[in-house]
Amino acid sequence: MRLVVPVSGSDPKTRLSPVLTSDERRDFTEAMLADVLTALRAADHSPEVVATAPVDCDAPVTVDERGLDSLVNDLLGETDGELAVVMADLPLLGRSSVERLFEPDADVVLAPGLGGGTNAFVCRHPDFRVDYHGASVRDHRHIAREAGATVAEVDSRRLATDIDEPSDLAEVLLHSDGAAADWLRDGGFELLADDGRVTVERA
Amino acid sequence: MRLVVPVSGSDPKTRLSPVLTSDERRDFTEAMLADVLTALRAADHSPEVVATAPVDCDAPVTVDERGLDSLVNDLLGETDGELAVVMADLPLLGRSSVERLFEPDADVVLAPGLGGGTNAFVCRHPDFRVDYHGASVRDHRHIAREAGATVAEVDSRRLATDIDEPSDLAEVLLHSDGAAADWLRDGGFELLADDGRVTVERA
Numbered sequence: 001m002r003l004v005v006p007v008s009g010s011d012p013k014t015r016l017s018p019v020l021t022s023d024e025r026r027d028f029t030e031a032m033l034a035d036v037l038t039a040l041r042a043a044d045h046s047p048e049v050v051a052t053a054p055v056d057c058d059a060p061v062t063v064d065e066r067g068l069d070s071l072v073n074d075l076l077g078e079t080d081g082e083l084a085v086v087m088a089d090l091p092l093l094g095r096s097s098v099e100r101l102f103e104p105d106a107d108v109v110l111a112p113g114l115g116g117g118t119n120a121f122v123c124r125h126p127d128f129r130v131d132y133h134g135a136s137v138r139d140h141r142h143i144a145r146e147a148g149a150t151v152a153e154v155d156s157r158r159l160a161t162d163i164d165e166p167s168d169l170a171e172v173l174l175h176s177d178g179a180a181a182d183w184l185r186d187g188g189f190e191l192l193a194d195d196g197r198v199t200v201e202r203a
Numbered sequence: 204m205r206l207v208v209p210v211s212g213s214d215p216k217t218r219l220s221p222v223l224t225s226d227e228r229r230d231f232t233e234a235m236l237a238d239v240l241t242a243l244r245a246a247d248h249s250p251e252v253v254a255t256a257p258v259d260c261d262a263p264v265t266v267d268e269r270g271l272d273s274l275v276n277d278l279l280g281e282t283d284g285e286l287a288v289v290m291a292d293l294p295l296l297g298r299s300s301v302e303r304l305f306e307p308d309a310d311v312v313l314a315p316g317l318g319g320g321t322n323a324f325v326c327r328h329p330d331f332r333v334d335y336h337g338a339s340v341r342d343h344r345h346i347a348r349e350a351g352a353t354v355a356e357v358d359s360r361r362l363a364t365d366i367d368e369p370s371d372l373a374e375v376l377l378h379s380d381g382a383a384a385d386w387l388r389d390g391g392f393e394l395l396a397d398d399g400r401v402t403v404e405r406a
Contacts, residue, residue, distance in 0.1 A: 015399065097358055112360065114317070115370075115400020116377050134396030138377060155300055157315065157363040164399065167318075174319050174341060193337030196218065196367065197318020 001122070002079055003045045006068055007033055007088035009053030019166045019202065028183055032163060033057050035091040035178040043098035047086070072130045081126040087119050091172050091180035092158040101159060104152035108144040111159040112137040119162050125149040169200045204325075205282055206248045209271055210236055210291035212256030222369045222405065231386055235294040235366060236260050238381040242296035243289065246305075250289070275333045284329040290322050292365045294375050294383035300361040307355035311347040314362035315340040322365050328352040372403045 011022065012029040020028060033049070037059050040047045049061045050071060064071055075083055084102070086093075101111055107125035110118055116135035127147035131139050137153075144151045161171050163180070172181050173191050188203035214225065215232040223231060236252070240262050243250045252264045253274060267274055278286055287305070289296075304314055310328035313321055319338035330350035334342050340356075347354045364374050366383070375384050376394050391406040 100358075112378065114360075115373060115402075116394070116396065117400070133398075135377060135394055135401045138394075155303075155359050155361050157317075157360045158358050160360040160363070170318060174338060175315065191319070191338055191341075193319065195336075197320070198338045199318075 001082050003047045003084040005047050005049050005086050005088050007051045009051035009055045015164050031179040031183040032091040033088045035180050039093035039098050042095035068132050081123050084122045089162045092161045092175050097156045097158040101154050106152035107149035109152045111154045113162045114160050170198045204285050206250045206287040208250050208252050208289050208291050210254045212254035212258045218367050234382040234386040236291045238294040238383050242301050245298035246301035271335050284326050287325045295361040295364045295378050300359045303357050309355035310352035312355045314357045316365045317363050373401045
């Protein structure tokens with residue numbers, strides 16, 4: 001099965017702008033991508049990267065400027081619906097969370113992200129298509145069922161934790177020792193604990 | 204093994220004050236507790252509730268005004284470290300996430316919460332103790348290892364999703380059809396999707 005990791009290569013992770021410059025956001029994106037590729041390979045997959053602009057990584061890269069929906073839906077068409085897609089901003093991924101994504105015996109396996117996104121899916125059905133806008137995991141459940149596909153969801157915190165906002169950076173420092181965590185530590189980020197959830201501060 | 208669900212009965216969930224009145228926070232807390240108790244029973248456990256003030260629920264309740272650390276550490280002492288603790292604000296819990304908490308063959312099994320908390324643990328070691336302040340999951344890893352206990356962590360989004368802040372309410376509407384989700388829907392809460400993570404609005 002083809003496994004594609006889409007990544008934004010041009011101006012990625014704009015919601016991290018309050019804490020990272022444009023160059024830093026590109027570097028951090030590549031560090032997160034490296035973690036995702038390492039996890040996928042550890043689970044014996046051969047990921048391909050599709051980026052909107054060139055990115056530096058240890059996998060075959062295709063540059064494709066289309067939006068995510070057109071890109072993934074064309075790939076679903078080309079592969080007759082035998083496709084896995086894993087987002088590039090999941091630096092908490094490890095071998096076992098990847099294995100769990102491929103475990104359920106269902107036509108469509110969804111990995112929900114925090115806030116209603118779809119951080120990864122495995123498709124084994126010709127008629128499933130994606131729509132990443134809004135509460136996409138809800139829409140993907142619906143699209144899959146309308147297509148007559150069986151659906152399973154993976155209950156994984158590591159697959160759910162996409163890094164979009166400054167507060168998400170704490171999850172990387174708390175739960176990873178990969179490239180993205182190293183990059184943050186080298187950049188002076190530290191955990192800041194008070195009464196609520198832990199956040200980060202930059203030295 | 205004793206399984207205790209601690210819950211704040213007096214002025215719970217103050218971080219939800221921007222969207223819920225004091226009475227509503229108490230009602231919503233009881234709805235979340237009902238979901239947690241249902242999930243624990245579905246996995247064949249017999250939970251006990253320990254509340255800082257009387258709460259209405261379908262389980263034996265002990266009222267104990269002590270703080271969480273003293274309470275849980277005394278219970279760990281009384282039970283010679285054979286104890287499970289599951290927080291009351293995890294309305295996404297289901298039977299399978301509870302089963303996964305008890306699965307690992309380790310002296311201490313931790314279920315990290317978003318933002319560094321410890322949403323549940325299973326202890327089978329006499330010397331483990333808790334310290335819930337700050338990034339508690341990091342401290343609990345450390346305390347367990349210092350005690351010579353083996354440690355495992357459960358990778359579960361459902362166990363990780365404690366409901367503390369208004370934005371967390373979206374997770375309940377997205378991923379549950381239990382008592383807490385019903386309570387929110389009856390209270391007029393709906394999902395609001397725009398470009399980032401899904402949030403809620405009240406009709």
